[in-house]
Every structure is written in C-alpha cells, then in structure tokens.
Amino acid sequence: MSSLFPALTAAPAGRVALRFGDRALTYAELAAATGALAARIADKGRVAVWATPALETAVAVVAALEAGIAAVPLNPKSGEKELGHILSDSAPSLVLAAPGDELPAPVSDLARVDVDVRSAAPATSAAPTVHRPDAQATEADPALIVYTSGTTGPPKGAVIPRRAITATLDALADAWQWTGDDVLVHGLPLFHVHGLVLGILGPLRRGGSVRHLGRFTTEGVARELNDGATMVFGVPTMYHRIAQALPEEPELAKALGRARLLVSGSAALPVHDHERITAATGQRVVERYGMTETLMNTSVRSDGEPRAGTVGVPLPGVELRLVEEDGTPITSYDGETVGEIQVRGPNLFTEYLNRPDATAAAFTADGWFRTGDMAVRDPDGYVRIVGRKATDLIKSGGYKIGAGEIENALLEHPGVREAAVTGEPDADLGERIVAWVVPADPQSPPSAAELADHVAHRLAPHKRPRTVHYLTALPRNDMGKIMKRALAHD
CATH class of the missing domain: 3.40.50.12780 (ANL, N-terminal domain)
Structure with missing residues (x-):
C-alpha cells in the first residue's frame, strides 16, 4: 500500500x-x-x-x-x-x-x-x-x-x-x-x-x-x-x-x-x-x-x-x-x-x-x-498579510506601511480595475507611496488627487499615494501574482 x-x-x-x-x-x-x-x-x-x-x-x-x-x-x-x-x-x-x-x-x-x-x-x-x-x-x-x-x-x-x-x-x-x-x-x-x-x-x-x-x-x-x-x-x-x-x-x-x-x-x-x-x-x-x-x-x-x-x-x-x-x-x-x-x-x-x-x-x-x-x-490569532518584505513594506514618514491594505482601498474605488502599490526613495519621507492603476475606463481615469483622497479617507493620510501611474495591465506571472519588480523598473 x-x-x-x-x-x-x-x-x-x-x-x-x-x-x-x-x-x-x-x-x-x-x-x-x-x-x-x-x-x-x-x-x-x-x-x-x-x-x-x-x-x-x-x-x-x-x-x-x-x-x-x-x-x-x-x-x-x-x-x-x-x-x-x-x-x-x-x-x-x-x-x-x-x-x-x-x-x-x-x-x-x-x-x-x-x-x-x-x-x-x-x-x-x-x-x-x-x-x-x-x-x-x-x-x-x-x-x-x-x-x-x-x-x-x-x-x-x-x-x-x-x-x-x-x-x-x-x-x-x-x-x-x-x-x-x-x-x-x-x-x-x-x-x-x-x-x-x-x-x-x-x-x-x-x-x-x-x-x-x-x-x-x-x-x-x-x-x-x-x-x-x-x-x-x-x-x-x-x-x-x-x-x-x-x-x-x-x-x-x-x-x-x-x-x-x-x-x-x-x-x-x-x-x-x-x-x-x-x-x-x-x-x-x-x-x-x-x-x-x-x-x-x-x-x-x-x-x-x-x-x-x-x-x-x-x-x-x-x-x-x-x-x-x-x-x-x-x-x-x-x-x-x-x-x-x-x-x-x-x-x-x-x-x-x-x-x-x-x-x-x-x-x-x-x-x-x-x-x-x-x-x-489579530488578538484571536488570525493573520493578515500586508506584503513582501522586499517589495511591499514601505517605510514612509516614520511609519511601516503594508502595500496590501492600500491596494485594497484603491480597489474599492469604482474607477479602479486593478491596482498595485510600491515604494520609491524620497528625500523627505524616506520612501513615498506609489500607486500603479489600471482604470476601469481608460478614457476617463480617476485623478491622482482623487485616489489619494480616497485612500486617506479610508485608511489614514500618511497612507495616501503620492504618485500615480496609469497602465493598461499589471505584469503578472503564471500564478497570477503581480511582478512588482517589473513595475519598479518600468
């Protein structure tokens, strides 16, 4: 057997x-x-x-x-x-x-x-x-x-x-x-x-x-x-x-x-x-x-x-x-x-x-x-992943911020079809939050200011994206994971 x-x-x-x-x-x-x-x-x-x-x-x-x-x-x-x-x-x-x-x-x-x-x-x-x-x-x-x-x-x-x-x-x-x-x-x-x-x-x-x-x-x-x-x-x-x-x-x-x-x-x-x-x-x-x-x-x-x-x-x-x-x-x-x-x-x-x-x-x-x-x-032991240490942990203004929660907030906006969040060097903040967005309507995407306000209202002001890039699609591997290193070097 x-x-x-x-x-x-x-x-x-x-x-x-x-x-x-x-x-x-x-x-x-x-x-x-x-x-x-x-x-x-x-x-x-x-x-x-x-x-x-x-x-x-x-x-x-x-x-x-x-x-x-x-x-x-x-x-x-x-x-x-x-x-x-x-x-x-x-x-x-x-x-x-x-x-x-x-x-x-x-x-x-x-x-x-x-x-x-x-x-x-x-x-x-x-x-x-x-x-x-x-x-x-x-x-x-x-x-x-x-x-x-x-x-x-x-x-x-x-x-x-x-x-x-x-x-x-x-x-x-x-x-x-x-x-x-x-x-x-x-x-x-x-x-x-x-x-x-x-x-x-x-x-x-x-x-x-x-x-x-x-x-x-x-x-x-x-x-x-x-x-x-x-x-x-x-x-x-x-x-x-x-x-x-x-x-x-x-x-x-x-x-x-x-x-x-x-x-x-x-x-x-x-x-x-x-x-x-x-x-x-x-x-x-x-x-x-x-x-x-x-x-x-x-x-x-x-x-x-x-x-x-x-x-x-x-x-x-x-x-x-x-x-x-x-x-x-x-x-x-x-x-x-x-x-x-x-x-x-x-x-x-x-x-x-x-x-x-x-x-x-x-x-x-x-x-x-x-x-x-x-x-x-959480207090009862449930685990909530906020991202990868190498690509999803953003240190901005003294805060440790997980990209995942910002991505979820962006996806709640009706004008966003797909979203990814990364960090990039910033002389003042250490890192600034960058959003990569596939708009629901490419002809009329939500503005960067609108998306920043949306995230700040749902999460906190220090978690709002400072830069927004608009894409037609996010790069993904065979398992559907977003390849953020490709975004960072786009």
Whole structure:
C-alpha cells in the first residue's frame, strides 16, 4: 500500500480519481498506470516531468512518488536559459512526458519516457497487485524539487520531503473537513505547489476526485459545480474574473452557491472581490497562506469565522511568529504591529538544492524559516498579510506601511480595475507611496488627487499615494501574482 496515496489500493471500485476534459482514470486504472511506470523508473534516481495541464503529468508525478524518487516539475512556458539552469542544477536522469509532446532544447537532450496512461489498465475494476517501491521510502526522502521564481537571481530548487506533503495535506483535511467525498475543480498550472500538491495530490490522498479544466473559465467552473463538484481552488485573478462575470451570469452565481468550499491562494484576494462574490452567491471565499518552501502555513477553517482579508490561523503542526527587523518576536497581537512571518514545522522544505549558503540564510539559528512576508496578527490569532518584505513594506514618514491594505482601498474605488502599490526613495519621507492603476475606463481615469483622497479617507493620510501611474495591465506571472519588480523598473 502506498504511504502517500492509500486510496490507490483502497478506493471503491470504479471511483474516478482524475479527469482532464473528457479523459479520466479510475483509482484502479491510476494504480495500474502509476504502478507500471513506477516499476520502470524506480532505479533511475531523480526525474524531470514536463508539467503540462494534462492527465500524463499527474500520472508521472504520482508514479515518481510511488517509486520513492524525486520529481522535478518543469514549467512548459520557461525559456531555454531557465530550463537549462534547472536541468543542470537538478541533474535528472530522464524526462517524463505525454506522447506527442514536443520538448524544447535542452529538455529534448534528456532520455525520454512517454507516459502511457492506459497501457497497464486492469481488465477489471479491482486494484492490481503492483510492487510499490515507496514502501521503503522515508518521510525525510525528497518527493519534489520545485524551483522558485528566481526574482533575485537564478531559480533555486526547493527540496520538498515526503513528510511535508503528508503534513500539509492532512492539516488541510482537518482545516477544511476535506474527505474522499469531495470533488475538486481547478484550472491551475501543475508545475507549482498550489496546482500540483494541493490540486492533484490533495484529492488523491483523500481518496476523492479532481477535475482539471485544462484552462480556467467561469463556464467550466459552473459546469463542474452543477455536475457534482464540491470544491474550487483558484488564484485571485481567477476569482476576480468570477466577480466580474457574476452580474451577467446568474447561473454562475447559482453554481458557486452550491459549492462546499471556495479556496483562494498564491496571493491576497482583494476584499472588494470577496464582498462581490459573497453578495452574489452567499458564499465566503476561504484564503490560505503558503509558499514553495513551506507548502501551507495557515488557513481560514471551514468551521471557523470567515474574515475577508485574512489568511486565517496556523494549521495543525505549524508554529508561526512575527518578528521585528532585529529578529525580536512580537508578542502582542493588536492587528496593527507589522512584523515578518517566520514558521517552523514538518511542512518545511529540507534545503535549496546545491545552495548551502542560501539554505543557511533562510533559517534562524533556532530553526525558524524566514518567509520574507510581512503581516499583522489579530488578538484571536488570525493573520493578515500586508506584503513582501522586499517589495511591499514601505517605510514612509516614520511609519511601516503594508502595500496590501492600500491596494485594497484603491480597489474599492469604482474607477479602479486593478491596482498595485510600491515604494520609491524620497528625500523627505524616506520612501513615498506609489500607486500603479489600471482604470476601469481608460478614457476617463480617476485623478491622482482623487485616489489619494480616497485612500486617506479610508485608511489614514500618511497612507495616501503620492504618485500615480496609469497602465493598461499589471505584469503578472503564471500564478497570477503581480511582478512588482517589473513595475519598479518600468
């Protein structure tokens, strides 16, 4: 029996495990396909996976985990230079890909194994008997090597141990009351922990089902919810599109109203979008907080108080603290004092591959991981993230200001469609607040003075933007996160 996926041998006969479009595998079929592939690659060491949003990617990753070896998901949109760095750094022995996938250089230079999801399908619905090498794998063994975005240099490979996957998925099962009866729908990429670990491995560990849309559409979400799906995973850009579509799509509102759980992550969901979705559907979107190196740290619980703008409380097994710039822990939870989030627990990565210097710098002497995220904490323990230390903490006029709350305030203005906030040097203030705005009507954008007054009225005068830039779109990465370093150098 698989230690990570007991349902591969224990799920009810005929239960669908994975569905991508019109292609699906039952648990018995998945067990046969992954077992056969695991037997082929068990002695190959580390393997790369060409991580397209397809059935083959899910089978490939599960097979690697079943074989007790580490998988390196490759983003199909990465350029040659980035792919070359990842492959030279991780040194996989081969690449797993769907038959017919055209692999660019340098990926095409690797030995290739095509993933045939049907070749080992059993004749009956009974689970096959297949030797699964992962029975000998330990909790500390690497499961995945996921490369970070590389905003401050070449991407670093975060080595994620098997225990981190089980700890995170089991903690989320507790927080979300996630069971084998749940059917998840999402359209997230499969080279990142949100789409792959939570969105694919999560349902498989629970013994439930996942339906991947291939590409996110509001129509696809509504169709799957109307056909029995119970959970939706998405990023803020997806929920923003949902919020915008709701007034014109009453059937979408009805479908979302049937969901058991709507989850947003990878970046903060603006409060304005929370409110629009709740008003139209009666549903609250649950936010959670995690990152590549830590998997999941906190979440609003499904049985807890929904609170827009927060990422909830620490998950079971996760220790979380806020610290001052000098590392002193912040002991009072007042909802105002900004500090850096540090975490400790079984959900953490082991190391940055081949980077002992970066690994050492990422941890405190007593074993806390420095996330680089800034937050405040309410008296009852709820965490509210205000931004990244490097790009979202603005020191202006003696105040420490989080960009996130200003962005939320700007988004409440009817003339603003999208907004980002950064700081730039100022001789008088230290840093001045700069707003980057995509207006709702490009022909008639709100003036800088109007936006400054709007923020000052909602928050405080010292939090108003001193400069406003107007854009047609904000630069975003594949997960929908705003790339603020690109703004700062625009």
